[in-house]
Amino acid sequence: MISISGLLGQAFAILLALVLAPLLSGWVGQCRAWLQSRSAPPLLLPYYMLHKLFRKDVVLAHGASSLFRAAPFVVFGCMVLACAIIPSLSTDLPLAPAADALALVGVFGLARIFISLAAMDVGTSFGSLGGRREMLIGFLAEPALLMVIFTLAMTAQSTSVATIVETLAHRDFVIYPSLAFAGVAFTFVSLAENARVPVDNPATHLELTMIHEAMILEYSGRHLALIEWAASLKLYAYSCLGLALFFPWGIAPGDDFLALLAAIPLLVLKLAIGGAILAGIETVNAKVRIFRAPEFLGTAFMLAVLGLLVRLLLESKV
């Protein structure tokens, strides 16, 4: 069943994810700086950061258990797995049967649990605060994401991400109103999950508002590098998932090597546009209070359920 080209494509997709993810973060940062008329940091800044952090020594807190040391590796592994399952270049992925869309949500959940536990492990107040907030956001974002996936799974009659994308990519042009609802809901969820502006500010170290940064305050050296890399990978994974689900054109159908090559520049272009749009969203919106975040994610959940209902009403077989 598993072809050589499939394996090569899979390995290539993972490598591309590892390389492109920091670039995407850098690109979003650069766009944000331009839009806010600051002088932009270099595009390769995340790479320099990773390089610097990997060379530095790790400083551990006194009370840190083995969980604290293991968490960065678990989180990084989860994100690499997520990037491997999500069809970014082709839908012929040997790893795809390992986890369907529901398990994919679980993989993200696993990473979240580990990073929250590690944040609480040292026992600083900021860590626990960040961990609790992260779990709050996560428990509100997950049902919305699941509803989005259910809507798409009903259209494709399958919960496997690769199958969904294949069905959506190779159909006649049909307007699905439910996809519009699901798309907006997915955008909301992605913003919340990736610690982006309406919910969290990735560039802040202000004590009262930070969520993601509060959790990783105690990390240093290669641990911090892995976590930062994992955060970039998460953004990359969500972007690729969104692009694959809602703009699936150009993703190679199977073991067609030329189509795979053609998919790369298209993916980079789509990611660049998506990153610029993300920077735009982050610039025009203000960060909401933490107690407004449930409302934000409640809206996302509601939109996703509406998408599901509209799907049932308008697009079911009569």
Added chain:
Amino acid sequence: MNAAIPFSAQLINLFAAVILLLAFAMLAQRRMLALINLFALQGFTLCLSTLVVAVTTGQSHLYYSAGLTLLLKAMVLPWILHRLVRKLNVKSEVEALINIPTTMLVGLLLVMIAFNVALPISQLSQTITRGTLGIAMAVVMLAFLMMITRQKAITQVVGFLSMENGLFLAATSATYGMPIVVELGIAVIILGVFFFQIRDQFDSLDIRHMERLKDN
């Protein structure tokens, strides 16, 4: 299944979904001016959907309805409402009796009820866009909810007008239009109620406030 639906019907379904989305956005909106803008957008979407129905079925009176919708609901009424808000110095925050997330959840429940009620009815219809009947019903119910849960007269009027949008959507999309007499009648009732309510609730309220300020 889906490939059998012609493109125009897909467009109408899409517009109907957008109208429903806007109804929810209005329910969630906290700012008065943004609420009025959303209402104008809903009117514009309704006009587009009516136009698509008109082009598809070739019924000429639907062009008039589309034009009337555009003129009244997307331009004149929002303009009047904007002017009223400015003139009367209405507080820019919308005041709700129930908090907004709860309202949204109730709204979601209403949509489910509306869809369930509409499903057997729409089976009887022969038109290609019968699915939109459920959406229209949901829009009407959401507008009801908005009228019930809001305190200010302006928001209540916007809710009322949005309800009329829902009725209109039901009429045009599900049954390809009502007789023009009925449409004009509704337009007259709308305008009547609109001005009546505004004068009743605002002008008097406004003046009394001014006098009280002077006395003190």
